[in-house]
Amino acid sequence: MDLATARMAARAAAEQLLTPWAQGTPVDDAQLRRIERFLYKEARFLDQEQHRDWYALLAEDVFYWMPLRENRQRRDSRREIDPDNVALFDERKADIDLRIKRLETGKAWIEDPAGRHVYSITNIEAFETATPGEFEVLSVFTLYRNRSLRDESTLMGRRRDILRSVNGDFQIARRLILLQQALLLTKNLSVFF
Amino acid sequence: MLTMARDYIDLKSGAVDRRIFWEQSIYERELERIFARCWLFVAHESQLPNTGDFITASMGEDGVIVARAADGRIHVSLNSCPHRGNRVCFSDSGNTRAFVCNYHGWGFGLDGSLKGMPEEKLYRATPGFQKKDWGLRQARVESYLGLVFATFSDEAPSLAEYLGDFRWYLDAVLNPEEGGTEFLPGVTRSVMACNWKIPADNFSGDIYHALWTHLGGAEPTLGQRGGVKIDHENSWQVSVNGHGWEFGTNMIGNAATMGDREILRYMKSRSDGIAARLGAFRRDMWGSVASATVFPNFAFLPGYFSFRIFNPVGPLKTDLAAWTLVPKNMPAEIKERFRLGTMRTFSPGGILEMDDGENWEHCTATNAGYVTRHQRLCYSLAPRGQEHTPDLPGIVHRGQLSDANQREFYKRWAELMDAPTWAEVPMAAATKPISEVA
Numbered sequence: 001m002d003l004a005t006a007r008m009a010a011r012a013a014a015e016q017l018l019t020p021w022a023q024g025t026p027v028d029d030a031q032l033r034r035i036e037r038f039l040y041k042e043a044r045f046l047d048q049e050q051h052r053d054w055y056a057l058l059a060e061d062v063f064y065w066m067p068l069r070e071n072r073q074r075r076d077s078r079r080e081i082d083p084d085n086v087a088l089f090d091e092r093k094a095d096i097d098l099r100i101k102r103l104e105t106g107k108a109w110i111e112d113p114a115g116r117h118v119y120s121i122t123n124i125e126a127f128e129t130a131t132p133g134e135f136e137v138l139s140v141f142t143l144y145r146n147r148s149l150r151d152e153s154t155l156m157g158r159r160r161d162i163l164r165s166v167n168g169d170f171q172i173a174r175r176l177i178l179l180q181q182a183l184l185l186t187k188n189l190s191v192f193f
Numbered sequence: 194m195l196t197m198a199r200d201y202i203d204l205k206s207g208a209v210d211r212r213i214f215w216e217q218s219i220y221e222r223e224l225e226r227i228f229a230r231c232w233l234f235v236a237h238e239s240q241l242p243n244t245g246d247f248i249t250a251s252m253g254e255d256g257v258i259v260a261r262a263a264d265g266r267i268h269v270s271l272n273s274c275p276h277r278g279n280r281v282c283f284s285d286s287g288n289t290r291a292f293v294c295n296y297h298g299w300g301f302g303l304d305g306s307l308k309g310m311p312e313e314k315l316y317r318a319t320p321g322f323q324k325k326d327w328g329l330r331q332a333r334v335e336s337y338l339g340l341v342f343a344t345f346s347d348e349a350p351s352l353a354e355y356l357g358d359f360r361w362y363l364d365a366v367l368n369p370e371e372g373g374t375e376f377l378p379g380v381t382r383s384v385m386a387c388n389w390k391i392p393a394d395n396f397s398g399d400i401y402h403a404l405w406t407h408l409g410g411a412e413p414t415l416g417q418r419g420g421v422k423i424d425h426e427n428s429w430q431v432s433v434n435g436h437g438w439e440f441g442t443n444m445i446g447n448a449a450t451m452g453d454r455e456i457l458r459y460m461k462s463r464s465d466g467i468a469a470r471l472g473a474f475r476r477d478m479w480g481s482v483a484s485a486t487v488f489p490n491f492a493f494l495p496g497y498f499s500f501r502i503f504n505p506v507g508p509l510k511t512d513l514a515a516w517t518l519v520p521k522n523m524p525a526e527i528k529e530r531f532r533l534g535t536m537r538t539f540s541p542g543g544i545l546e547m548d549d550g551e552n553w554e555h556c557t558a559t560n561a562g563y564v565t566r567h568q569r570l571c572y573s574l575a576p577r578g579q580e581h582t583p584d585l586p587g588i589v590h591r592g593q594l595s596d597a598n599q600r601e602f603y604k605r606w607a608e609l610m611d612a613p614t615w616a617e618v619p620m621a622a623a624t625k626p627i628s629e630v631a
Contacts, residue, residue, distance in 0.1 A: 003455065003526050066542075068379050071285045086379030086517060086532055088542050095537060098452065101413035102544045108409035110551040182285065183512065184383040187550040189542030 010092070013063035014083035017160055017176040024127035024136060035126045035137055035163060038170045043119035043141075046192055051100045054192065055093075059164055059171040064091040066177040066193065081178075088189060089177065096192075110190070115147035117191065126163075133165040134173065141193060145186070153186035155179060159193065198222075198610030202603045207573030207596055209603055214388040215560040219610075220508035226610050227489050228253025232335070232342040232355045234491035234502055235259045235269055237516065239339065239375035245288040245303060251504045251512070252343060257332065258282050258292060259341065262303035267336075269343040270305030270329035281329065285380070292329075305329035338367035338628060339374050348615045354623070358586035359433040359487070361625035365478040366495050368628050369467045372522040376500075377532050381515045383541040387553035389490055389505040390606070392513075395553070396484045396492035397437030398430055398598025401574070403482075406552060410544035414452030421450070421482060428482075428593035431585060434621055435488035435605025437598030438478075440495065446482035447496025450545065451534030459527045474584070482593075488605055493518070498531060499539040509557055515540065572596040572603070586624050 027035070038057075045054040058064070066089040067081045091099075102108050123140040139159050146152040162174035177193045198219075201210035213219050233252045236259045240248055247260035249272060256272035258281065274281050274294040281292045281301065291308060293300045299310040306328040316322050332343035335352035337360060342352050349355065356363070367374055385392070395402065403411075403421040411420035428441040445460050460480055468476040480496035490503040501515035517535045519528050539546045560566040574596040580589045590597040612618045 003529065007526075007529060068381060070380075071283060073284050073287050073289075076284070076287050082378070084378060084532075086377055086381060086540075087536060088381070088540060090533060090536060095533075098413045098537070099542075099544060102409050105409040105412045107412065108548065109406070110548055111409075182382065184381075184541050187383065187385050187541075187554060188547040190547045 006092070009061070010063055010090070011083050013174050014065060016162070017063075017065065017174055018079075018081065018083075021138065021160060022125060022127055022136070024129055027126045027128060027135060031135075032124070032126050035135065035170065036124050038163065039121050039124060039137070039139060042172075043121050046119050047117060049103075049114070051103060051192075055096060055100060057170075057172055058093055058096065059166075059173040060093060062091075062093050062096075062172055063174045064089055064096060064172075064177075065175065066090075066179060066189075069179065069182045071182050088179070088184070089193075099192075108190075110188075113148075115145055115151075117143060117145045119143050123158075129162070135163045135165070135170075137161040137163050143191060143193065145191065155181075155186060155191075155193075157193070198607040202607045203569070204600055204604055207571065207575065207600055208569035209572050210569055211560050211566040213606075214390065214557055215508060215566050217508060220505070222610055223505070224253050226612070227606070228255070228505070230344065230346040230349055230609065230615065231489055232344045232349065232352050233489075234340060234487065235334075235343045236267070236341040237339055237374070237376045237500075237518065238267070238336060238341060239521075240286070241267060243288065245290060246286075247282070247284075247289060247292075247303070248286045249282055249284065252332070252345065253505060255345070256280060257343065258305075258329070259343075260289075260303040264304070266304075267334055267341055268304045269332040269334050269341075270301070271332070271345075272329070274299055275307075275327045275329065276310075301329050305331050337363065340367065346615065350615065350620060353627070354620055355434065356436065356487070357433045357621050357623045358625050359436040359438075360623075360627045361586055362431060362433075362438050362475070362478070362485075363487075364471055364628050365475040366493065366498065366518070369463065369471065369476075369479055370520050370522055372520065374518050375521050376516040376518055377528065379516075381513075381536075381540050383513050383550075384506075385511045385513060385550045385553055386509060387511050387550070387557040388508055389503045389511045390602075391553045391556050392503045392511065392549070393486050393488075393490050393492060394599045394602045395549070396494075397432075397486035397488075397602045398439045398484075398593075398596065400439050400482060400484065400593050402549075402552075406548050407545050410538070410548055411450055413544065414450050422446070423482065423594060425592045425594050428591075429585075430590040430593055430595050430597045431587045432598045432601035433587035435602055435608075436486065437488075437602055438483065438485035439593040439595075439598055440478050440483035440485075441481040441593060442474075442477040443481050444477045445480050445496065447494060448480040448534075449496075451497065451530075451538055453530050453534050456527065456530050456534060459524070459530075486602065488602065494539060497535045497539050499535050572599050587621065 067087045120142040125138045127136045143155045157179040160176040163170040164173045235250045241261040258270045258272045279296040291300045300308045307324045334343050408420040430439045483495040486492040493500040498518045504512040
């Protein structure tokens, strides 16, 4: 796929993630339970640095996006979140593979000794979308990180996912990550969300 | 506490006293003698295309509003109300006709002048009160090829003198083609628990760290060839007035770590055009394995074209803000590739930048130890002496694996810290013809 086509697909994915939230019919309780199980499993993979297991949960056409935030006047008519702006993550599947490869080299010195992290996933809501088998899933994450002794940070934010039903399980087709900080109050994002 | 700053820097042996990264009294003098006196980067003109456009920035710990006024000029105003001192503007960017303080409603124009306030008639009845005396404090503002700098010093030399012949080198990234440059939209802001000088000196001359620090980040794009490759014999360190640039000469070495062949193809296609404009030497600097610092705290990476500022927040914390600069005439598709490539390498989640912050934090934190901070650091790497090359201005060393620029950075630091006035700060005379406009 050439860049222009890829860019059009990414922009369409971004615009889908910027549409009004929670407009569809809420899924039934059984489906919500399946979705929750999937999100908890995903969080456990990230907790335990099972990066390749986590990677396998991403759809081939995944769009994974953490835009920058900015302090703006309420009257400011510009979109705060715009697909053409520089972002913190603006990734397709191959880009995430590259990031995992850094960790797999064994030469990312700052990851050794390993840090400790825990993801808490809450406020899970799920809705039908216009595409059968795809669900809009809202959640809140809290990521606690600790390295060495006193080195710690807590990052909290919202996610808006499009999960796709595949072979009785799910894949992440789209993910918007809204970190609620305009100044990132941690030294790096050597993590996934 | 601080007697003469030059006692903390031994230029002959390259020993640097670690207390300069730790002590509050030294930091207070830095705010006075460096950040309140030097030309500091505040904006790129492309961030303020229209009347009323503004951004907020920091000059040292002094917050400022950078705004384009109706006269077309960019004004830099202290972001603190002269009435009771409250911060005036809380937005990172926007467009406005006036800035109104939240506390008592004093209103200021884009040029910082006091326009009015509630119950203004009471002030009119106050003997001696004149609105013209109580505007937002103005900084001097000058630009070079789109980069806007400001200073609160009336006695500082002009920006042209301050940059001197470093401008000739800056043209390699600021003036590679017609039409000038712009920042891509969006600023990436993050914090590091490090002294501001550690990243600033790193960018001025430390490619040495890349051979080890960035092994893990470089392998996924460069392959298992030992990470970043340095051609020591065909590379340089240059320094002018404390500004430093270390660089190789293969034109695309930095850009290669982004792992995007289309970017490299584009850069190669520009080779002849840039050589015709700037000569082969600066063409080869354009995107090579390189980094640079404009003294004191503005730095950039050729090839990624990430431009960044290291703003001090006390001696032990630094706020990092970073932008991506591209030629305006670059094809949109290539701009898009740089937007993504710079993010993936040099941003808080970038495969290269992530490995730097941790080192810099611990280079700072270890100084908590009394014995530790009374050791001196080794900035002594000097495999070759200074070159005297008529074509290349400034203090020139062949071989980019050297501490030459970093020693010049600390020499400049000590000169400014010890000088009561700007008149005592030595300035290198400019020798090179300079680009007037992009």
